Amino acid sequence: MAEPGSSAARKSSRAVVLVSALLPVLLLAGILYSFLVRGTGINLPPPAPIENLEFERIVLRPGEIRAHVINTGPEPVTIAQVQVGFLNRASWEFEVAPDPTIARLGRAVVSIPYPWTPGEPYEIVLITANSLIFTHEIEVAAETPLANPAMLGRFALLGVYVGVLPVFLGIGWLPFLRSLSRRWYFFLLSLTTGLLVFLGVDALEEALENSADVPGPYQGVAVILIGVSLSLAGLYAVSNWLKQRKQSTESGAGLLLAYTIAFGIGVHNLGEGLAIGGAYALGAVPMGTMLVLGFTLHNLTEGVAVVAPVVQHHFRWSHLLWLGLLAGAPTIAGTLLGAFAYTALWAVLFLAVGAGAVFQVVIEITRYQVQQGGAASLTSGFSLAGFALGLAVMYVTGLFVIV
Amino acid sequence: MKTPGWILAIVLALGALTAGLWLLPGQRVAAQRQLTPAAADAVQNQHARHLQPTKGSKRYQYKTPAARRFDPSQVFDPTPPPPGPAPNGVREYTLVIEEDVPHEVAPGVTVPAWTFNRTVPGPVLRATEGELVRITLVNKGKVPHTIHFHGIHPANMDGVFELVSPGETFTYEFIAQPYGIMPYHCHSMPTSQHIHNGLYGMMIFDPKEGRPPMRELAMVMSAFDLDRDGEAEFYAWNGRAFQYADNPIALRQGEPVRMYVMNIFEEAMVPHLHGNLFRLYPSGTTMTPTEYTDVKTLSIAERAILEFQYDYPGTYMFQCHVTEHMEQGLMGWFNVLENVETAQSRCD
Numbered sequence: 001m002a003e004p005g006s007s008a009a010r011k012s013s014r015a016v017v018l019v020s021a022l023l024p025v026l027l028l029a030g031i032l033y034s035f036l037v038r039g040t041g042i043n044l045p046p047p048a049p050i051e052n053l054e055f056e057r058i059v060l061r062p063g064e065i066r067a068h069v070i071n072t073g074p075e076p077v078t079i080a081q082v083q084v085g086f087l088n089r090a091s092w093e094f095e096v097a098p099d100p101t102i103a104r105l106g107r108a109v110v111s112i113p114y115p116w117t118p119g120e121p122y123e124i125v126l127i128t129a130n131s132l133i134f135t136h137e138i139e140v141a142a143e144t145p146l147a148n149p150a151m152l153g154r155f156a157l158l159g160v161y162v163g164v165l166p167v168f169l170g171i172g173w174l175p176f177l178r179s180l181s182r183r184w185y186f187f188l189l190s191l192t193t194g195l196l197v198f199l200g201v202d203a204l205e206e207a208l209e210n211s212a213d214v215p216g217p218y219q220g221v222a223v224i225l226i227g228v229s230l231s232l233a234g235l236y237a238v239s240n241w242l243k244q245r246k247q248s249t250e251s252g253a254g255l256l257l258a259y260t261i262a263f264g265i266g267v268h269n270l271g272e273g274l275a276i277g278g279a280y281a282l283g284a285v286p287m288g289t290m291l292v293l294g295f296t297l298h299n300l301t302e303g304v305a306v307v308a309p310v311v312q313h314h315f316r317w318s319h320l321l322w323l324g325l326l327a328g329a330p331t332i333a334g335t336l337l338g339a340f341a342y343t344a345l346w347a348v349l350f351l352a353v354g355a356g357a358v359f360q361v362v363i364e365i366t367r368y369q370v371q372q373g374g375a376a377s378l379t380s381g382f383s384l385a386g387f388a389l390g391l392a393v394m395y396v397t398g399l400f401v402i403v
Numbered sequence: 404m405k406t407p408g409w410i411l412a413i414v415l416a417l418g419a420l421t422a423g424l425w426l427l428p429g430q431r432v433a434a435q436r437q438l439t440p441a442a443a444d445a446v447q448n449q450h451a452r453h454l455q456p457t458k459g460s461k462r463y464q465y466k467t468p469a470a471r472r473f474d475p476s477q478v479f480d481p482t483p484p485p486p487g488p489a490p491n492g493v494r495e496y497t498l499v500i501e502e503d504v505p506h507e508v509a510p511g512v513t514v515p516a517w518t519f520n521r522t523v524p525g526p527v528l529r530a531t532e533g534e535l536v537r538i539t540l541v542n543k544g545k546v547p548h549t550i551h552f553h554g555i556h557p558a559n560m561d562g563v564f565e566l567v568s569p570g571e572t573f574t575y576e577f578i579a580q581p582y583g584i585m586p587y588h589c590h591s592m593p594t595s596q597h598i599h600n601g602l603y604g605m606m607i608f609d610p611k612e613g614r615p616p617m618r619e620l621a622m623v624m625s626a627f628d629l630d631r632d633g634e635a636e637f638y639a640w641n642g643r644a645f646q647y648a649d650n651p652i653a654l655r656q657g658e659p660v661r662m663y664v665m666n667i668f669e670e671a672m673v674p675h676l677h678g679n680l681f682r683l684y685p686s687g688t689t690m691t692p693t694e695y696t697d698v699k700t701l702s703i704a705e706r707a708i709l710e711f712q713y714d715y716p717g718t719y720m721f722q723c724h725v726t727e728h729m730e731q732g733l734m735g736w737f738n739v740l741e742n743v744e745t746a747q748s749r750c751d
Contacts, residue, residue: 078511080509080510080511080512081509081510081511081512083636083731087727088726088727088730088731089634089636089727089730089731090727090730090731091509091637091644091645091730091731091732100511125636127509127512127629127636128512129511129512129513130513131508131512131513131514131629132629132630133629133630133636
């Protein structure tokens with residue numbers, strides 16, 4: 001075989017590869033250019049104007065209703081008239097900021113100087129220049145919380161009740177958990193798995209529910225898929241990196257798992273807080289004592305889940321503080337953000353990220369248990385009972401949470 | 404080393420709980436509301452009745468910013484053609500039907516309307532009792548149309564059976580009788596669509612002996628259901644919601660006014676004058692008033708003559724007393740000028 005010939009052949013094959021990689025891209029650019037310049041040749045004007053306005057947030061101030069809207073249609077939309085429905089619809093005065101004409105995916109705030117009364121239902125009716133109608137119902141009018149210190153304090157406290165407090169109370173069981181025998185320890189790990197599986201499915205369900213309120217072009221369900229995948233993969237990447245960096249000791253591995261659980265629960269709680277704060281801000285949920293009580297009970301088990309992997313290890317006590325804060329404190333951020341800057345998109349994203357994180361933790365705990373007690377320990381009576389009890393506890397305490 | 408950890412955790416938790424409970428008064432009420440739905444309703448009802456309404460916007464209601472008012476040149480002229488005998492006793496009109504004519508039904512909101520001579524309602528037709536009325540229909544639309552007239556005429560001039568196809572022309576001829584207010588509208592099927600889309604108008608037949616000369620106004624009451632869900636979004640005097648609110652009609656103090664009113668929508672309407680009463684001539688078919696009042700319920704396609712004069716200057720609302728109709732556009736203003744003033748700013 002002649003050396004130069006084969007090298008030339010290699011060179012020419014490389015050129016072919018290069019051309020075959022670039023050619024479709026160049027052709028695509030050419031086609032797009034000709035579409036833009038000459039059109040597609042498919043000239044089918046829609047029989048009626050296609051417009052879409054979606055409501056993102058309603059703010060009720062004394063004597064004023066403010067609707068935050070987004071144009072999710074294919075063309076710009078002009079808001080020409082506004083009516084408020086109460087008994088009957090009535091045309092009303094209004095202002096649109098920044099402009100009554102809203103570009104595609106543009107946002108605007110419609111403020112209506114309407115003397116609404118608390119406790120009454122209202123309907124917001126926006127009529128576009130092309131005489132299309134978009135409506136939103138306010139089920140029960142209540143003043144939107146102002147971001148003043150008192151209100152901020154109240155919503156922060158709500159976050160403490162729903163997130164921080166139950167996690168720490170759960171952690172408080174640590175001394176009792178330490179007294180358990182090995183069999184009961186596997187019971188506890190499986191209980192945690194049960195709790196987390198429930199939590200993960202719950203978060204997914206909530207994310208799906210909220211995704212209905214996400215404006216169409218933002219593809220709520222796709223956001224869930226991306227959130228779940230990213231957090232699953234991301235957590236693996238981070239924990240693998242940490243495992244490689246640190247001298248792998250048994251207590252170190254347990255602690256890492258505990259932190260992973262705390263992180264997963266923390267993100268989940270952030271999403272939950274957003275949903276709770278947002279629901280309150282939209283006038284959908286009365287924040288009664290029973291609801292707070294329900295969430296507190298429901299989330300109590302999260303503390304148990306966080307410390308389960310480290311029950312048999314010794315470590316600095318300050319870790320408990322950090323674990324509890326990592327798992328619980330994001331709830332505060334969630335309720336605050338939810339109450340004062342709610343959009344469904346963020347709630348869906350955080351719930352999805354939380355769900356992904358929780359599922360990652362479920363896989364890790366299972367692996368951890370297999371490491372500790374072998375695969376057979378997963379199907380022992382204690383483990384099965386633990387898993388079942390975990391689901392049952394979440395179900396029963398969930399009955400108190402009527403959102 | 405493990406003991407201080409859980410003690411700290413529990414102390415923290417209990418501390419937060421206690422602090423929280425003391426910081427949140429009024430949660431008991433919420434608890435009651437959660438527990439019994441009936442109690443919750445009671446609280447709610449009391450709430451709505453006894454709480455002060457939220458304070459007003461400090462803006463004067465009905466004051467629309469200039470950028471969002473009807474262009475005065477777009478306003479439907481409420482003055483009907485003058486009465487009087489037709490030359491040679493024949494009154495001729497041409498009505499051209501067009502479809503999907505842009506019609507601004509409320510400031511900024513445009514609908515594709517079906518029109519007689521490009522307006523909604525169609526032009527006011529006027530003749531004197533006994534004259535020959537000759538009306539030429541030109542159908543420039545894409546679907547067949549007719550004109551059906553109220554009044555006394557032969558069956559073949561009733562505009563119900565014989566459709567006038569797109570591109571065709573048809574001439575209706577009949578004697579104007581009896582005197583009164585007679586509606587005209589398209590009677591093609593589906594008639595509800597043809598009327599709703601704008602094919603209607605008012606016809607005035609004057610009595611032979613005439614009525615006393617007065618300032619005259621013609622007002623058609625109708626409505627527009629933008630999303631075709633059976634509930635109208637806008638109600639209007641003469642086809643445009645709020646047009647006489649944005650552009651009030653100037654009257655003079657003590658000036659006698661005759662208002663021809665007709666309801667062409669499928670709901671009862673209740674014309675009502677503020678600060679005044681009117682003499683009522685039902686259907687305009689009598690020479691003597693039957694009632695002296697300030698409201699008159701006009702059922703579907705019912706009409707009436709209202710005669711009145713304002714004794715005091717000022718701004719008065721004229722509205723439909725069905726508040727929904729009023730709040731969706733069936734209202735306007737009479738701007739009654741003092742008699743000493745020269746009233747220049749008539750609406751036309």
